[in-house]
Amino acid sequence: MLDRNSPLRPIAIVAALLVALPLLLPSLTLSSEVVVFAVGALSVSVLLQRVGLLSFGQGLFFGIGAYASGMLLAAAEISNAVASIGAVLVAVAISVGIGALIARRGGVYFVMLTFAFAQMGFFLMVAMAGITGGENGFADVPVAPLVAGGSATPGTFATYVYLAVLCLLAFAATCVMAASPFGSVQTAIRSNIHRAQALGYNIANFKAATFVFAAAVAALAGAMHTTLLGFVPPSVIEPETSQRLLIMAIIGGAGSPLGAFLGAAFYVVLSDALADVWPRWMMLIAGILIAVVLLAPGGLFGLLSNAFGRVRARG
Amino acid sequence: MASMNPILSAQGIQQRFGELTAVDDVSVDIRENSIHAVIGPNGAGKTTLFNILAGTQSPTAGKVVYAGRDVTSMPIHQRVKIGMSKSFQRTSLFADLTVLENVRLAVQAADGAEPYVFWRSTDPGGRLSGIAEELLGSVGLRALSGARVGEISHAAQRTLEIALALASKPKIIFLDEPLAGMSIDDIHRAKHLIRSLSERMTVVLIEHNMSVVLGISDTITVMARGRKIVEGPPEAIRSHPDVRQVYLGHAP
Numbered sequence: 001m002l003d004r005n006s007p008l009r010p011i012a013i014v015a016a017l018l019v020a021l022p023l024l025l026p027s028l029t030l031s032s033e034v035v036v037f038a039v040g041a042l043s044v045s046v047l048l049q050r051v052g053l054l055s056f057g058q059g060l061f062f063g064i065g066a067y068a069s070g071m072l073l074a075a076a077e078i079s080n081a082v083a084s085i086g087a088v089l090v091a092v093a094i095s096v097g098i099g100a101l102i103a104r105r106g107g108v109y110f111v112m113l114t115f116a117f118a119q120m121g122f123f124l125m126v127a128m129a130g131i132t133g134g135e136n137g138f139a140d141v142p143v144a145p146l147v148a149g150g151s152a153t154p155g156t157f158a159t160y161v162y163l164a165v166l167c168l169l170a171f172a173a174t175c176v177m178a179a180s181p182f183g184s185v186q187t188a189i190r191s192n193i194h195r196a197q198a199l200g201y202n203i204a205n206f207k208a209a210t211f212v213f214a215a216a217v218a219a220l221a222g223a224m225h226t227t228l229l230g231f232v233p234p235s236v237i238e239p240e241t242s243q244r245l246l247i248m249a250i251i252g253g254a255g256s257p258l259g260a261f262l263g264a265a266f267y268v269v270l271s272d273a274l275a276d277v278w279p280r281w282m283m284l285i286a287g288i289l290i291a292v293v294l295l296a297p298g299g300l301f302g303l304l305s306n307a308f309g310r311v312r313a314r315g
Numbered sequence: 316m317a318s319m320n321p322i323l324s325a326q327g328i329q330q331r332f333g334e335l336t337a338v339d340d341v342s343v344d345i346r347e348n349s350i351h352a353v354i355g356p357n358g359a360g361k362t363t364l365f366n367i368l369a370g371t372q373s374p375t376a377g378k379v380v381y382a383g384r385d386v387t388s389m390p391i392h393q394r395v396k397i398g399m400s401k402s403f404q405r406t407s408l409f410a411d412l413t414v415l416e417n418v419r420l421a422v423q424a425a426d427g428a429e430p431y432v433f434w435r436s437t438d439p440g441g442r443l444s445g446i447a448e449e450l451l452g453s454v455g456l457r458a459l460s461g462a463r464v465g466e467i468s469h470a471a472q473r474t475l476e477i478a479l480a481l482a483s484k485p486k487i488i489f490l491d492e493p494l495a496g497m498s499i500d501d502i503h504r505a506k507h508l509i510r511s512l513s514e515r516m517t518v519v520l521i522e523h524n525m526s527v528v529l530g531i532s533d534t535i536t537v538m539a540r541g542r543k544i545v546e547g548p549p550e551a552i553r554s555h556p557d558v559r560q561v562y563l564g565h566a567p
Contacts, residue, residue, distance in 0.1 A: 007436070176433070176434060176435070176436075177433045177434075179436045179437065180432055180433045180434060180435060180436060180437060181423060181429040181430055181431075181432045181433075181437045181438070182430060182431055182432055182433035183433065183437075184416070184419075184420060184423065184437050185420070185423070185424075185430050187409075187412070188409055188412075188420050191409040191410065191411055191412065192407060192408065192409050192410075194403075194407060195403070195407045195408065195409065195479070196420075197391055197392050198371075198391055198392075198395070198400075198401055198403070198407075198480075199392075199395065199420060199421045199424040199425075199479065199482070199483070200392050200395030200396060200424040200425060200483055201392060201424050201430065202392050203392070206430075209431070213433075
């Protein structure tokens with residue numbers, strides 16, 4: 001078996017989950033939705049887990065990724081993959097600016113600033129209705145191949161495979177980063193920020209760099225969302241998206257990147273199952289969130305890894 | 316041994332916290348490669364002065380000059396780069412990491428080339444770990460390198476504190492109560508370690524253990540009520556009437 005601390009271990013588990021997902025869930029579209037939001041929730045959990053920053057505004061970068069990829073597809077005859085790379089670069093450029101401004105702030109100031117920027121993003125989208133489509137969303141996204149040279153009208157299975165590969169790449173990048181020298185500084189910052197600074201690390205720069213990484217991940221998720229839906233609904237940049245990504249990350253557990261996957265799967269599958277039978281299903285999600293925060297701060301991942309630990313200790 | 320030139324010079328330092336003046340117009344010169352202790356009763360302002368010299372706090376007025384350079388408002392992570400290093404009073408380590416990883420992080424920070432590398436695992440050739448192992452050996456902690464910091468003894472944690480501060484190869488090191496909470500045997504070892512440091516660097520420390528301070532320091536600055544009342548070699552401090560009165564009481 002893989003070493004417990006090897007960065008390959010969570011990557012292998014995500015790969016296995018991606019293969020299992022379409023076998024377990026009733027539809028490929030639902031599986032694809034899980035995969036998209038797993039990447040979105042990862043962007044929240046990576047900030048929280050690596051440097052202890054709580055973002056209330058990752059929806060901003062999710063939205064930027066969704067709009068940018070949609071607009072790039074409309075503007076040029078390119079594949080979804082190329083549009084996604086472009087969307088990630090746009091988000092990186094914007095997050096470098098925002099990160100330099102806000103990443104040095106800690107605690108509640110950082111939370112409020114992310115919230116404020118997310119609000120600003122939403123109202124900018126509405127204000128620029130001429131380009132973004134405003135409250136109607138951006139509907140002019142042409143059907144495009146997934147990758148250059150691929151089928152012009154990709155089916156749902158191909159789309160799932162494409163999204164699953166991107167998801168695996170995002171999780172792999174996160175795990176490799178966590179095991180890198182850069183990741184060791186993040187660990188130091190989370191463990192004892194004053195000591196890390198006294199050693200000579202410029203804390204603000206490391207936090208800002210992590211912020212940019214998380215923004216890139218969120219934008220990738222947004223671009224994947226556009227690929228899946230074929231248009232850009234205005235909800236992608238609404239504050240509710242930020243909230244949803246945060247809830248997924250917390251329910252799943254921010255102790256490991258795997259938590260983001262579990263949280264997204266739980267949320268998407270539950271809301272899909274309940275939305276038809278009970279229009280107030282969000283109440284249940286709220287109740288679960290309260291229960292997790294109060295009773296199981298490690299989230300689903302914490303519960304599962306405890307259970308595995310107990311089985312292993314017995315066996 | 317101690318030269319006559321000051322490596323660090325503080326001039327007219329004042330620190331106010333609202334109505335309270337914690338440090339009032341204090342000037343100190345610290346000679347290169349000396350051991351310089353700051354002592355005083357509780358509330359004398361010695362910790363505040365020490366923090367201003369080390370750079371974790373900037374003063375309301377006055378300036379701190381290090382090796383000819385005004386460092387008064389330079390943040391601590393930049394001071395490390397020019398040869399200033401600080402260890403902490405309350406043990407401040409990465410408790411959930413191993414002893415070796417603590418020092419490796421410190422060496423990595425000093426090395427400068429590595430920290431932003433995010434695409435491969437840490438230290439593939441083991442170069443930084445090698446330097447860290449060597450450093451642990453020099454302070455007598457090599458045997459503990461694989462242990463988690465939370466699990467080693469208090470004295471070993473205090474020594475590790477010093478080892479982390481040494482990783483940047485400082486020219487001046489600030490030790491905040493390095494002997495606090497140590498047993499007699501541990502104090503003996505730590506005393507030797509501090510003495511040996513002064514062969515390579517300047518040591519500034521605050522310490523409550525008077526016999527150690529008098530035993531190892533080249534110069535002692537005595538603070539009381541925010542002011543510097545006396546400064547000089549241990550013999551002069553020991554016999555000074557003002558010191559006896561404000562600090563030592565009836566001893567020794």
